[in-house]
Amino acid sequence: MNYIITYSDKGEALGKELLASGLDATIHRSPGKLESLWKDAGALIFIGALGICVREIAPLLKDKKSDPAVLNMDPRGRFVQSVVSGHLGGANQLSEELARLCGASPVITTLSDSSGMWALDLLPENFGWKMEPCRQLTRLMADFLNGKPTALLLEVRDHGTYTLESSLPGNVKVFYKVSDLQPTDFALVIAVTPYVHDLGPRAIVYRPPVLQLGLGAQKGLPFGAFKDKLESLLADRHLSPLAIAQLATIELKKNEAAFVALSKAWGIPLHSFNEEVLASYKVPSPSAKVTEVTGVAGVAEAAAMHLSGNQLLVPKTKARAETKHFTFALAIKKECERKGHVEFVGAGPGDPELISVRGQKLLGMADLVLYTGSLVPGKLALSSRSGCVVKSSAGMDLQRQMETMKEHYEKGRFIVRLHTGDPCIYGAIQEQMTIMDQWGWNYHITPGISSFQAAAAALKSQFTIPGEVQTIILTRGEGRTPVPEREKLSELARSQSTMCIYLSASLADKIQEDLLIHYPPDTPVAVCYKLSWKEEQIYRCPLKRLAQTVSENNLTMTTLIVVGTAIDNRSGASKLYDAGFSHAFRDSE
Numbered sequence: 001m002n003y004i005i006t007y008s009d010k011g012e013a014l015g016k017e018l019l020a021s022g023l024d025a026t027i028h029r030s031p032g033k034l035e036s037l038w039k040d041a042g043a044l045i046f047i048g049a050l051g052i053c054v055r056e057i058a059p060l061l062k063d064k065k066s067d068p069a070v071l072n073m074d075p076r077g078r079f080v081q082s083v084v085s086g087h088l089g090g091a092n093q094l095s096e097e098l099a100r101l102c103g104a105s106p107v108i109t110t111l112s113d114s115s116g117m118w119a120l121d122l123l124p125e126n127f128g129w130k131m132e133p134c135r136q137l138t139r140l141m142a143d144f145l146n147g148k149p150t151a152l153l154l155e156v157r158d159h160g161t162y163t164l165e166s167s168l169p170g171n172v173k174v175f176y177k178v179s180d181l182q183p184t185d186f187a188l189v190i191a192v193t194p195y196v197h198d199l200g201p202r203a204i205v206y207r208p209p210v211l212q213l214g215l216g217a218q219k220g221l222p223f224g225a226f227k228d229k230l231e232s233l234l235a236d237r238h239l240s241p242l243a244i245a246q247l248a249t250i251e252l253k254k255n256e257a258a259f260v261a262l263s264k265a266w267g268i269p270l271h272s273f274n275e276e277v278l279a280s281y282k283v284p285s286p287s288a289k290v291t292e293v294t295g296v297a298g299v300a301e302a303a304a305m306h307l308s309g310n311q312l313l314v315p316k317t318k319a320r321a322e323t324k325h326f327t328f329a330l331a332i333k334k335e336c337e338r339k340g341h342v343e344f345v346g347a348g349p350g351d352p353e354l355i356s357v358r359g360q361k362l363l364g365m366a367d368l369v370l371y372t373g374s375l376v377p378g379k380l381a382l383s384s385r386s387g388c389v390v391k392s393s394a395g396m397d398l399q400r401q402m403e404t405m406k407e408h409y410e411k412g413r414f415i416v417r418l419h420t421g422d423p424c425i426y427g428a429i430q431e432q433m434t435i436m437d438q439w440g441w442n443y444h445i446t447p448g449i450s451s452f453q454a455a456a457a458a459l460k461s462q463f464t465i466p467g468e469v470q471t472i473i474l475t476r477g478e479g480r481t482p483v484p485e486r487e488k489l490s491e492l493a494r495s496q497s498t499m500c501i502y503l504s505a506s507l508a509d510k511i512q513e514d515l516l517i518h519y520p521p522d523t524p525v526a527v528c529y530k531l532s533w534k535e536e537q538i539y540r541c542p543l544k545r546l547a548q549t550v551s552e553n554n555l556t557m558t559t560l561i562v563v564g565t566a567i568d569n570r571s572g573a574s575k576l577y578d579a580g581f582s583h584a585f586r587d588s589e
Contacts, residue, residue: 002043003028005056010075011047014102017077018045021101034060043069043094046083053083064088071095073104081107087122111145117169120144120190120204127160129192130242132205140188140204147171148187153178155193156210156336164192166361176338176412194243194332196235209245209268210336211313214304216249216290217326221258225321227265230328237314239330246271248303250278250294258326271307278302285316300329310334335442340409342441344429346422346448347371351532352380354454359446367413370404375420375558377533384416402435409441421450425474426502450474451560452500454531458538459567463498466572469564471497477504477511489514496523498564505559508550512543515563519543524567528560529553540567 002025004015015027025045031037037044038060046053053072061067061084069091070084080098082091092108099106111117120141124131134140144150150172154161165174172190175181178197183189189203194211217226234241247263247270249256254272263270275295283305286297296302301316308331316329335341343362348354355363363369363384371381373392381390389408393401405415419427423445436443452474456463463472473492476483485491492499493515504511505527515523521544529537541549543563550559575581582588 001026001040002045003037003041004045004047005031005034005037005053006047006075007052008048008075014047014073014075014077015045018098018101023098023101038068041068043071043089043091045094045098046070046072047075048072050081050083057084069094071098073098077102077104079107080104082109086110087119117145118164118167123160123206127158127163127206127208129160129206129208132207132240132242134204136202137204140202143187144171144190149173149185151175151181151183151186151189153181153189153191153193153197153199155191155195155338156208156332157338157341158208158210158336160206160208161192162361162365165365194240196238196240207240207242208336209243210333211239211244212304212307212331212333213244213247214249214300214302214307214329214331215247215253215259215326216299216303216328217253217256217258218324219256221256221324221326222322223258223261226258226324226326227262229319229321230262230326233317233319233328239314241266244268244330245333246307248273248307250275250296250299250303252294253299258321271303273303273306277306281305283316284312298327298329300327304329304331307331308333310337335444337442338412339442340412340415342405342409342415342417342436342443344417344419344423344427344432344443344445346427346446346450347376347380347418347420348449349421349451349454349532350377350530350536352377352383354449354532355380356446356448359448362416362446363418365414366416368405368408368415369418370401370415371418372420376418381418398431398435402432406439419448422448425450426476451502451528451531452562455500455526455528455560455562458528458531458536459526459562461567461569463500463562463564463566465566465569466574468572469496469498469566471495473497473499474502475499476502477507479504479507490517493518496564498562498566501561501563504561505550505555505557508547508555508561511561512546515543515546519563523563524565525549526562526567527553527555528562529555530558531560533558 004025004027006012006015007030012029034056050072057070064085065088067085067089069089071080071091071094072083073080080095082095086092095106095108123129152172152174154176183200189199191199191203191205192208231241246268249259249272251272251274259270278296281302283298283301285301291297298316301312304312310331312329312331314330316327318325318327345359345362366384366388369381369384369388369390370393373394384390391404408415423429464470475492489511496519521542523543525541525543525546527539527549539549539553579589
């Protein structure tokens with residue numbers, strides 16, 4: 001619960017404004033002793049003089065790990081200051097949020113926030129990692145913030161490691177192999193790894209949840225002995241239990257008491273799969289006896305492989321807990337392996353500033369950028385980091401593209417395949433992904449802004465009209481690429497929806513002929529050339545003059561044709577903002 005503490009009419013009025021703006025809190029006017037509020041407070045927001053706030057909370061302060069967030073605002077709402085529990089209690093973040101609600105200036109004095117450095121104590125919360133106990137944490141954090149030489153060891157890939165790699169402070173050097181790192185060369189080591197290494201006493205170690213543990217056992221497995229033996233075997237293999245994300249077994253064993261207890265003790269989920277799912281995996285250590293009992297050649301191995309989508313890191317290991325046997329196998333989540341990786345990135349319609357924030361960060365991390373040179377501005381591709389190899393695929397066929405990426409992938413490098421617009425819309429990525437699947441590659445797609453979205457923005461038009469047009473069709477004319485009979489323009493035109501036609505300027509005569517079968521001759525059309533580029537041109541005309549407009553302006557490539565009454569429409573209103581229409585966030589009047 002959040003509490004607003006105020007001592008004046010102006011302060012109370014500001015508190016009510018915050019509540020009206022969406023803050024979840026209750027207001028307390030001159031509450032006197034704060035002990036009762038302090039015990040269950042998520043945050044205490046004082047509105048008044050900072051000195052009053054400090055005197056009120058001073059007797060109650062105990063420890064930053066347990067104290068609630070405390071903030072202070074002036075009654076005029078000009079400043080909001082994080083006072084106590086800025087990181088762990090969330091006062092810094094709440095200060096930013098309150099500042100946005102009332103137009104105030106946030107006052108945050110913790111060094112990591114004010115200097116733009118990583119808040120090392122918040123990384124586990126931000127990225128879902130677990131931190132190994134570290135007695136020197138406060139001192140090491142101070143050394144890091146003071147700019148002392150820091151080694152960053154990254155042995156997996158996930159959202160958190162992407163974030164760190166794309167925001168490296170100047171005092172940090174990255175390592176991807178522990179064998180390349182000499183801890184004594186640095187004031188501290190920050191490690192994100194499932195592996196247990198001797199990194200010395202000045203190390204902060206985070207465990208990302210990347211390991212998937214498959215289990216099998218005899219009935220009646222004793223939990224205590226099982227847990228102790230399993231943790232010992234993991235230690236022998238230099239793997240941390242803190243990095244295990246999930247447990248899995250066969251449906252037959254889902255209620256095995258030791259497995260259920262381990263799930264609870266480690267705070268991770270236990271999954272079970274039927275024999276049909278697990279039997280589909282070719283395991284490296286099949287057992288005829290296990291097959292006879294369960295119908296699966298290897299429960300632990302198949303379960304780990306199914307959870308991870310990967311081959312095994314630790315094959316089936318058989319062990320004994322008192323009088324009962326159990327087996328386990330481990331695999332690392334495929335997309336988290338620190339191996340080669342391809343990221344398909346949508347570059348947007350043309351303007352380099354329209355790439356997503358994530359896409360720009362990925363460019364800054366890439367070892368190779370292979371970009372669609374005929375459609376993506378070279379300026380954007382060249383915004384990658386120093387040392388990155390940048391190549392255009394404009395003159396490459398599929399085989400050469402794949403060979404170019406393979407050369408870097410097999411060296412464990414990070415590759416950005418940069419496509420125009422959104423890669424999934426006429427991006428020709430399916431054939432690339434098919435080969436990547438066959439080769440067992442890791443890849444991911446970062447979406448981008450497509451040209452139909454850029455067209456709507458440039459035309460200042462909403463492509464749907466309440467009560468009239470609720471469908472947007474993305475399609476292309478039938479040129480050298482065949483179009484199914486049911487998707488021919490003459491058929492799609494029946495709905496008279498907003499239609500965005502890609503890659504078809506050279507087919508303007510046929511497009512006009514097909515659309516006029518169902519669209520009225522005066523239907524608005526926008527012929528959009530190089531949307532968001534410096535050369536952008538938009539030609540408006542009725543449908544009956546589409547072919548003429550394209551011909552007169554010599555339009556061929558990089559042209560999108562938009563057809564429909566939604567262009568420039570200003571009639572009709574949705575129910576969303578109608579005062580008489582209620583929904584989950586607002587009652588009707």
